[in-house]
Amino acid sequence: MTYGVPTDSHTFPADHRGESRPEAAARYALLPLRIFLGVTFVYAGLDKLTDSAFMKSGGSGSIGDTMRAVRDSSAVPALVDLALRNPVGFGYAIAFGELAVGLGILVGLLGRLAALGGALISLSLWLTVSWATSPYYYGNDLAYLMAWLPLVLAGTPMYSLDAALRARRRRRAGDW
Numbered sequence: 001m002t003y004g005v006p007t008d009s010h011t012f013p014a015d016h017r018g019e020s021r022p023e024a025a026a027r028y029a030l031l032p033l034r035i036f037l038g039v040t041f042v043y044a045g046l047d048k049l050t051d052s053a054f055m056k057s058g059g060s061g062s063i064g065d066t067m068r069a070v071r072d073s074s075a076v077p078a079l080v081d082l083a084l085r086n087p088v089g090f091g092y093a094i095a096f097g098e099l100a101v102g103l104g105i106l107v108g109l110l111g112r113l114a115a116l117g118g119a120l121i122s123l124s125l126w127l128t129v130s131w132a133t134s135p136y137y138y139g140n141d142l143a144y145l146m147a148w149l150p151l152v153l154a155g156t157p158m159y160s161l162d163a164a165l166r167a168r169r170r171r172r173a174g175d176w
Contacts, residue, residue, distance in 0.1 A: 027157070027158060028158060030150060030151060030154055030156075030158070031158060031159065033147060033150065033151065034105055034106070034108075034151060034156060035106070036147075037102070037105055037118060037144070037147060037148065037151070038102045038103070038105040038106035039102070039106070040102070041098045041099070041101050041102030041105070041118060041121075042098070042099060042102035042103060042106070043102075044095075044098045044102075045094075045095045045096065045097070045098035045099035045102060046095075046099065048091060048094065048095035048098070049092075049095045049096075049099075054091060055088055055091050055092065055095075056087075056088065057087045057088055062087070063083075063087045063088065063090060063091035063094075064084070064087035064088075066129070067080050067083050067084050067087055067090075067128075068084065070128055070129050070131075070132070071084070073131060073132035074127060074128040074129070074131050074132070075127040075128070075131040076127045076128060079124065079127065079128055080128050083128075094121065097117060097121055098121060100114070100117065101114050101115075101117040101118040101121065102118075104117070105118065105151065105156065107160065107161050108156030108158075108159065108160020108161050108162045108163065109160070109161040109162060110162065111151065111155040111156025111157075111160055111162050112151070112152055112153075112155040112156075114151075114156075115148050115149075115151035115152040115155070115156075116148075116152050118144070118148045118151075119145055119148035119149060119152055122141050122142075122144040122145035122148060123141075123145050125141040125144075126139065126141035126142045126145055129141065130142070
């Protein structure tokens with residue numbers, strides 16, 4: 001050791017909490033996924049809300065025509081039929097759902113619930129819109145569904161409102 005810097009390549013200096021570098025890296029491992037999914041879902045929701053053709057029951061690029069086009073090839077035609085009862089309402093529900101999920105996962109508020117919402121949106125899109133994609137791995141909705149699952153399991157423990165609220169509760173509990 002020279003000047004307090006370890007020279008042995010098999011040891012890792014610990015941070016202020018006593019974690020090794022691999023342990024610290026593991027704690028931060030979900031942040032890139034969280035940022036990617038959050039930004040993507042916010043963008044997707046805003047894109048739907050600002051696309052004048054999308055929020056219509058018929059016409060090129062509309063949610064209605066998209067649903068009618070995938071109805072017979074979807075895994076759950078009844079789900080498509082439900083959406084077709086009010087395609088514009090369904091379009092707004094998806095768009096606002098994507099916004100809520102994206103913002104929730106980005107700021108880490110109710111992270112597991114936000115991730116579950118993202119997983120459910122991805123699942124519903126996979127079972128309806130991209131079900132007939134062949135081979136299956138060309139469809140992106142299944143990949144998004146799988147990407148949400150680690151966040152459903154782990155939540156948003158780092159750089160999140162959930163973590164800040166948890167720390168605040170611990171501090172208050174220690175004050176009693």
